[in-house]
Every structure is written in C-alpha cells, then in structure tokens.
Amino acid sequence: MRYIVRTTIKDIAKALDVNIGTVSRALNDKPGVSAELRKKIMRKATELSYRPNGHARGLVTQRTESIGLLSGAETSTFLSNPFYAGIFAGIEAETREHNYALMFASATTESSIFDGRLPKFIVEHRVDGLLIVGAVDEAIIRLLNESHRAFVLVDYHLPGEDLETVVTNNLRGGRSATEHLLSLGHRHIAFVGGTPLDRGNFHERLQGYRDALESAGIAYREELVRGGQIVGGHDAALDLLDAHPEITGIVACNDANALAAIGALRTRSLKVPEDVSVIGFDDIPAAQESWPSLSTMRVDKIAMGRKAAQRLLQKLEEGEASAPHQIVFPAELIVRSSTGAPRK
C-alpha cells in the first residue's frame, strides 16, 4: 500500500546535478563536501522532504537503529503491572531521546525457544539489541547470549551468570521494610504474597525480611509467611490473621499484595494501621491514592528503564569489548499512613 513516490538521494543528486555519493556524504555529515555544496544539498533535501530509507540504509550498515522490548509476561499482565509500565516508560523516553525506534513483543514461556515462536523482530534481526523485562525462559536468554546478541536484563537476573543486568536491591529493600515495622515496635510480623517465593525478586525480599528479624533477635517463623498470587494476597492474609491473631504487622511482597491484604483486614473489620500495619514494595501509583495511603519501598522505575536503555545503547556502541555491568537500584522507604505503632 504505497501511493507516494518518496524522494531518494538520487532525486536530490539529479536536481542539483551532483553525484549521489556527494549527496550521501552531505546528508550524513561526513567530510569531503564543500560547505557551500553541503548547504545546497541540505536545502534541496528539505525542499523535496527527503527521508532516508531505513531498509536501504540498514542493508548496508547492518544496523536498524531500533531496539526491542521483550516482556517476560503476557502483554496484558505486563502492562497492567504498574512496575513494568514504569520501566517501559523509562525505556521509551531514553530510546526516543537517542533517536532509536522501539519494538515491543512478549516472550511467554510457552513460546519456547523455537524460532517460529520467538518474536519476529528478534528472529529476523530487525533490532540492534534487546531489553528483556522480567523473568523470561532461561533457554531464550542462553540462546541470545550464545548467538552474541546484545541485550540487557531488567528486573531479572540469572544467578551466577555474568550478564548485563539492571535490578532492584530487593534484599536490602525487604530488610528496610521490615526494619521500619520493627522500629515502630512490632514484634509479630508476617510476610504475604509472591509467586514464586523460592527464587527471584520476592524470594530476595523475603530473605531481607528474615535478615531484619534475625538482626532484631526475633525468631523467623515459617508459619507467618504466605506466598500466593495477587488476588491470593487477600486469602493468604485472611488465613494468616485467623491462625495468628497476634500479628500486628504485615510486610507484603509488593504493593498489589499489600492492597489485597488491606482488603482482607477490612473483611475482618481490622483497622489499618491501628490494628495491623501494612507495608508494600514498589510504590505504584495506587499506593498513594489508596485509603489508607500505603507505606512502601519506592523503586525508581523510570530511572531503571532509562538506565537499562542507556546501557544497551552503550553496548551497541562499544561492541563486544563492553564488559557486562550489574546495576543495582536502591529501594527507598516511603512512610505513609498504613503503618503505625502496634496495638497494645
């Protein structure tokens, strides 16, 4: 479906009676063109509203000047997660500022590593590099790595592998969240939500929770920990509260689960924070808008996205020489109204 004949460097060359090589050099700011002629060419280019043809250029330069964002989760899940949405926004901003185009696709686990199921833009090399956000199939990452494709993992890492990553300091964050409750005087603190809980981000946050308890001289009680999906956060909290009425504080694996837990407390007519304090993780927009507003560990999602994109673009410039960085973003304690002193 093409109606319009686009102008090419050939047209410009013809109009000015110069050679296409000269036009190409002028347009690309390359040396070897007199200032005068260069100006004339530029003027003619805008006059004819010339736009470079990405295909032709890519064919010779072997570069696309676009990068791909690969989601580890199903698209709707990915986008409806405010954490990932923030990272996406950061990536988009940085990408645009560097005049790269951005492609999007999701690589769900079912899609396996068979090429046909991998996003088209990866298979067909239509991007110079990849930003992989969230947990994707290890096999895919290995495949990409072995075929020397440039990529950066965001909010995910393969323990023990020396890959380019941008992640949150979950361990310290989980610890800080717990310490906040401890400092308020809480002693019976539960941990809710998170799947999986035996590895990944939530595991690290849980580990931070354990560390904080230990440092405070409080025994870790496995029965005060309940994993589960977001909606399950509600049920998990109900279970816990019914079985362990001594609980006065809850550390949630993320804000969504924290909000679900607050819903559960409401079901039991328990007040937040008078009866039970709740702290989340991520600082999604809803944390501020909810009632009561949610104390949480803030992660600068935009900055993470931007940083990841920066690293990728740098990698693309430096080429193979570039040594992998592992960048860790801190989580900052934000105290709002869902946490307070424990009930007497």
Added chain:
Amino acid sequence: MRYIVRTTIKDIAKALDVNIGTVSRALNDKPGVSAELRKKIMRKATELSYRPNGHARGLVTQRTESIGLLSGAETSTFLSNPFYAGIFAGIEAETREHNYALMFASATTESSIFDGRLPKFIVEHRVDGLLIVGAVDEAIIRLLNESHRAFVLVDYHLPGEDLETVVTNNLRGGRSATEHLLSLGHRHIAFVGGTPLDRGNFHERLQGYRDALESAGIAYREELVRGGQIVGGHDAALDLLDAHPEITGIVACNDANALAAIGALRTRSLKVPEDVSVIGFDDIPAAQESWPSLSTMRVDKIAMGRKAAQRLLQKLEEGEASAPHQIVFPAELIVRSSTGAPRK
C-alpha cells in the same frame, strides 16, 4: 554490533548448486519449483538456520510487515491507564498472530507536526500502517491522511471526518449508566470528572447522562456536573457533596474518577452505596478489586484493540480501495456493589 555472519539465500543456493531465484521462489511458496527441489531447499534452509533479511526484502517489496502503535498521551500516562493498556494488549495479540511486528511511540501534542518530532518509524516509513490510540493532534492526523498513510483511530475520532475508527458507544453508555441509577430510584444524580468535558469521550458520556435525565423527566442541573482530572475527581466530588447534600447518586466519567469519588465520600464518612451510589465507566481491573466493588459500564478493550488491528491489516491488503469503517463498540452495564437504592 554484528558478530555472526547470517546465512543468505545465496549460501543455500551455493550449497545446493541452484540459483538464488529458485531458492527465493521455494522459500516463499511461489510456483515454479519442483516439489522435490523445494523440499531439498527447505531442508537446507533449516539446516543452515536461514532467516530472511527484512531490510533486503523490504527494499524490494516496499513493505515492512510491521505496524506502529501511536499513543496520543505521554507514555507513562498511556500505560498507566488500564483502558489503554487493554487496547494495547489486544493490538499486540492480533498483530503477533498475523506475524506482524509492533513498534511503539507516543505523539504528544508538544511534538507538533514537525517531522523531526514525529516518531522515527513514521517519518522513515518503517511501518506499513498506524494504530493511533487516544486523542492526538488533529494536524498529525490530517498530515497522515493527506500523505495517504494507512491508519486507524482507536478511541478517538474527528467529528465529521470519514476516517477509519474504532470507538466506544459513549453516548449510549453514559445513558445506560444513568438509567441504572434512575431505575434504582435515584433522582439527584451528579456527574463527576473528565477533562475535557466539552468534546471527546467524556463529553459524549455526559451527553448520555443528560439524555437519560431528560427521558426520565428530570431537569438537567449544570451545578451537579463537575469536570476535573482523576485526582481532582476526589475534590470535585467533595465540592459537589458539600454544596448539594441531596445527591444520592454519582455517575463518573470513568472508573478512576469513580474510585476517587468513593474516596471523597469516605472522607465525608458517607457510605457506598447506602448513602450514595457510584457508577463508573470502562471496567478496569481495579473496579472489581476495589471495596466496595464498582458498578460500571464494561468496554471490551482487548476486542477493541484486536478489531482495530484487524481493520488496519485489512486496509493494508485492500489498498486504497478500502472504504473507511466506523466501528462502534457497545458498553455493557456491570452491576456490582457500589450502587443500590437511594437512602430514604
């Protein structure tokens, strides 16, 4: 940054001692190749893990087999709007299933129509067509239309223009929402939220509200209508409630504003729905998860996104001949627990 020499049809041709033309035909399922040779070529292709080069192909076919998603809002605003996120997901699904790649960019108003500020993939014709989601600068739409680019407007339309659009039936939806409250016995019904309110979706929903009142023989009172941003939905509702304590029902321009209004009611210690009923619009995930769960007008966002992508792809196939469709999706009343009979 290329480390690997990709195999081309030339390699396959050489390996099998046939001509590249033959290889091309075989690989593209074109006639003119013996079944036997075709099979041999296919086998060799997988053996050498051949991947077509999009640039080379695009250069000759003038097609990219990718489409662009253009957001009318700033990326973070766009993504954090569950309505748009749903549409995005629908678009992505449909696009992937048709084996098209998807590019993303936002066209905020400040970016004006100067080419340099338009997303790269549009300027450089790196997509075959565009899905424009939400309100973008009219000048951009005109520009695209005049240059005969293929595009579909989603959740937006230019009144009076015969463009390809996929929108929600806001008028009827606003009417249904209001009628729901009327049928419960409410007589003092306010309308909150929405910017702008003098045009676009929210205007149409407001119009539906007016129509419903009129049909019920209830005078429209301008003082019961308050526009405003989402966060402002809270303040708008507070204003209204303080000035007009007779209000027993609220129609919100969308779910986000409805939830904000509920927050406002809580601030005034008014119960939902016992004291005041609230109904939203869109049926975002939070509508179901909130407390009380929100009655709303459901819009099938995924289906809208899919439909829009379908139309675009069809347009691309049919070419100029394709007459613009204006597709209108209904909004379905979902009754949850935020609406009930008015207080006595």
Added chain:
DNA sequence: TTGTACGCGTTATCAA
C-alpha cells in the same frame, strides 16, 4: 573536493 561503481540480500522479470 567530487565522481564512479560496487555491494548489501532480496524479489521479480525475462530468457532459456
């Protein structure tokens, strides 16, 4: 400083 010409990988047209 400017021009020439080749090649990037593919499709398509024509001839064999």
Added chain:
DNA sequence: TTGATAACGCGTACAA
C-alpha cells in the same frame, strides 16, 4: 522448471 540479472536506496572505498 530453472537460471540469469536487473532493480530496490544507500554507504563507501577508490579513482579522478
């Protein structure tokens, strides 16, 4: 059915 070859638009090494 198969082969040869000319585009497609651009960048660039080399020649002038």
